[in-house]
Amino acid sequence: MTLFEDCCKKNNFKSLQIVNTENPEILSPRQGWIEIVCGSMFSGKTEELIRRINRARIAKQTVEIFKPAVDTRYAEEDVVSHDERTIKSTPVDAAESILLFVNNDTNVVGIDEAQFFGEELTDVCTTLANRGIRVIVAGLDMDYLGQPFGPMPKLMAIAEYVTKVHAICMQCGNPAQFSHRTAIGDKLVMLGETESYQPLCRTCYNRTNSSKNRHS
Ligand code: ZN
Numbered sequence: 001m002t003l004f005e006d007c008c009k010k011n012n013f014k015s016l017q018i019v020n021t022e023n024p025e026i027l028s029p030r031q032g033w034i035e036i037v038c039g040s041m042f043s044g045k046t047e048e049l050i051r052r053i054n055r056a057r058i059a060k061q062t063v064e065i066f067k068p069a070v071d072t073r074y075a076e077e078d079v080v081s082h083d084e085r086t087i088k089s090t091p092v093d094a095a096e097s098i099l100l101f102v103n104n105d106t107n108v109v110g111i112d113e114a115q116f117f118g119e120e121l122t123d124v125c126t127t128l129a130n131r132g133i134r135v136i137v138a139g140l141d142m143d144y145l146g147q148p149f150g151p152m153p154k155l156m157a158i159a160e161y162v163t164k165v166h167a168i169c170m171q172c173g174n175p176a177q178f179s180h181r182t183a184i185g186d187k188l189v190m191l192g193e194t195e196s197y198q199p200l201c202r203t204c205y206n207r208t209n210s211s212k213n214r215h216s
Contacts, residue, residue: 032129036156038141039165041179041197046112048165049138050087053110056134061107065089066098068116095121095151099128106133114139115149122154144181144197146205167199171208178205 037048056063069091089110092098095117102109109128114121114137125135141156141164143149156162166175176199183196200208 034159037138042167045138065110067112121151169201171204174201
């Protein structure tokens with residue numbers, strides 16, 4: 001535990017919030033904002049979301065976590081990252097439903113797999129932040145075609161803090177930002193099939209796709 005967390009615990013800083021991005025940690029009384037954690041498959045987005053949520057809990061914050069009901073890869077109610085560290089979450093059918101679940105005493109809202117929500121997630125996050133809530137959103141920034149994914153580009157534009165995390169390229173070991181799909185088919189997202197994706201850097205992604213196009 002850091003000195004900072006220890007201090008929060010001792011003083012029961014329940015009404016205070018912590019910014020825990022790449023910026024220095026800042027204490028601020030009941031002011032809301034939006035943080036985005038984005039990147040490719042296997043980049044550690046959910047792990048980073050869990051890390052931030054856990055630190056908020058250490059600071060005695062009231063935390064709620066949501067994910068789209070379509071994400072059925074693992075246990076229904078858990079946000080689960082690839083290294084199996086779990087955290088309880090509420091699956092919701094639509095972004096608007098998040099507003100129904102958030103209480104007045106909620107300090108922090110975490111949203112995982114945000115790319116699967118519709119564009120209305122932007123308004124939902126804005127409403128929450130305006131109410132004084134710290135909103136932490138994790139999601140894929142690009143689909144397997146390398147195109148901005150769902151509400152993510154808009155969210156990144158309106159957020160106070162954006163953190164882009166990287167996987168490791170499976171072909172050359174450089175930082176990877178593309179989620180290359182190895183399975184055949186043109187469905188945008190194939191749920192429950194993380195093994196069908198490979199993180200690749202720009203060079204390897206372009207090379208792999210141009211040789212794939214030559215052979216098809
Ligand atoms: Zn590479």
